[in-house]
Amino acid sequence: MSQKIYPVCVIGGGSAGTMAALRTVLNNDECLFFPGSPKDKKKSRAFWVRKVENVPAHLSYKRGIEDPNAETIKWIMESEFKEKLAIKKNLGIISIKKNQDGTFELTDSKGHLHFAKYVILCTGVMDTQPHIQGSIAAVYDYANAQTIDYCLICDGHHTYKKNVTVIGHGNSAAWVAIILHERYELASLNILTNGEKAQFQDETCKLLKLYNIGINEEKILEIKGEEKGKILTEFILEKSVLKTDICFISLGMIVYNELAKELGAALDERGFVVADETGLTSITGLYVAGDLKANTRKQIYTAWDHAVSSANAINQKIRNEKRQLLLDRIQK
Numbered sequence: 641m642s643q644k645i646y647p648v649c650v651i652g653g654g655s656a657g658t659m660a661a662l663r664t665v666l667n668n669d670e671c672l673f674f675p676g677s678p679k680d681k682k683k684s685r686a687f688w689v690r691k692v693e694n695v696p697a698h699l700s701y702k703r704g705i706e707d708p709n710a711e712t713i714k715w716i717m718e719s720e721f722k723e724k725l726a727i728k729k730n731l732g733i734i735s736i737k738k739n740q741d742g743t744f745e746l747t748d749s750k751g752h753l754h755f756a757k758y759v760i761l762c763t764g765v766m767d768t769q770p771h772i773q774g775s776i777a778a779v780y781d782y783a784n785a786q787t788i789d790y791c792l793i794c795d796g797h798h799t800y801k802k803n804v805t806v807i808g809h810g811n812s813a814a815w816v817a818i819i820l821h822e823r824y825e826l827a828s829l830n831i832l833t834n835g836e837k838a839q840f841q842d843e844t845c846k847l848l849k850l851y852n853i854g855i856n857e858e859k860i861l862e863i864k865g866e867e868k869g870k871i872l873t874e875f876i877l878e879k880s881v882l883k884t885d886i887c888f889i890s891l892g893m894i895v896y897n898e899l900a901k902e903l904g905a906a907l908d909e910r911g912f913v914v915a916d917e918t919g920l921t922s923i924t925g926l927y928v929a930g931d932l933k934a935n936t937r938k939q940i941y942t943a944w945d946h947a948v949s950s951a952n953a954i955n956q957k958i959r960n961e962k963r964q965l966l967l968d969r970i971q972k
């Protein structure tokens with residue numbers, strides 16, 4: 641028995657994937673939707689985001705990405721478009737290949753095969769965590785309570801007039817510190833490299849000196865605070881103690897590009913997937929949306945915009961094909 645070929649398959653159920661699924665069904669295209677296995681979900685940014693303050697109408701959500709996304713899928717499944725969405729709950733895609741007829745063949749995390757003509761890849765990224773005494777567990781409570789933050793655009797305002805620490809050793813960590821200093825009238829600001837050699841460019845070092853931003857290369861031994869991370873008080877270092885109210889981690893990102901790599905899609909030097917303005921990658925029929933896409937702001941609303949561009953570009957191709965068939969028939 642031949643398997644059904646879906647017109648569109650969306651891989652990933654975070655900000656980009658949910659918007660891609662919504663726009664696809666609202667365009668009246670059938671969508672096969674893989675939000676990810678429990679393991680995929682746990683390692684996604686969507687899972688770790690709590691309060692979203694920089695996106696209008698999001699303040700009431702306890703989980704700023706997962707709650708509105710669940711509401712959206714529920715709405716689709718209660719709407720007249722429910723037949724258009726085939727949700728594969730708790731399933732991820734572990735392998736993808738392109739067949740000779742141009743369709744994508746996808747293997748899910750239970751080993752089942754699926755087929756689709758177009759794919760929108762929305763598997764996202766994850767922020768790299770610092771290792772403290774050989775483990776990343778020390779940051780969990782603080783990250784959950786957002787006394788440790790990661791995204792300057794989302795949460796930079798949390799530092800207003802506070803004692804701030806930035807953890808990182810690359811030039812981008814230094815720039816996070818510089819921008820925080822210039823924006824938020826900080827009480828104090830230090831960069832902790834956690835035992836790494838600082839790799840700041842000369843121009844950046846000039847600014848760090850001008851702004852009196854401290855650089856400490858000692859290893860972090862412990863993070864101290866109260867109320868399950870709601871209050872952050874200090875970093876215990878090898879030879880000193882650093883008082884702090886809030887911390888930013890800037891150690892780069894782990895890019896979930898395995899499926900794009902498997903297909904041979906072009907990546908940039910950091911591993912993000914290269915695509916045009918519609919999200920079309922170097923592989924025909926493969927689109928990318930959200931944090932995984934190269935050269936874009938890594939935000940909820942940008943992920944939404946990418947997803948809409950990709951779903952609409954695919955819909956245009958589907959309509960063009962149908963229109964051409966009709967025109968050909970008339971001419972015969």
Ligand SMILES: Cc1cc2nc3c(=O)[nH]c(=O)nc-3n(C[C@H](O)[C@H](O)[C@H](O)COP(=O)(O)OP(=O)(O)OC[C@H]3O[C@@H](n4cnc5c(N)ncnc54)[C@H](O)[C@@H]3O)c2cc1C
Pocket residue numbers: 651652653654655656657674675676677680681682684685686687688689690691692693694695704705731732733734762763764765767789790791794795896929930931932938939940941943
């Ligand atoms: C702590 C934190 C706070 C943030 N706060 C804000 C904020 O306030 N405002 C803002 O605009 N942005 C914020 N961001 C950024 C925001 O989270 C991302 O920009 C957004 O989630 C990107 O969406 P995405 O769909 O690309 O990835 P994600 O939302 O991370 O979703 C990735 C999805 O892919 C799935 N997946 C992964 N692998 C597979 C696979 N093989 N098969 C199937 N599914 C798979 C996962 O299950 C997940 O559903 C924050 C990020 C962090 C880390």
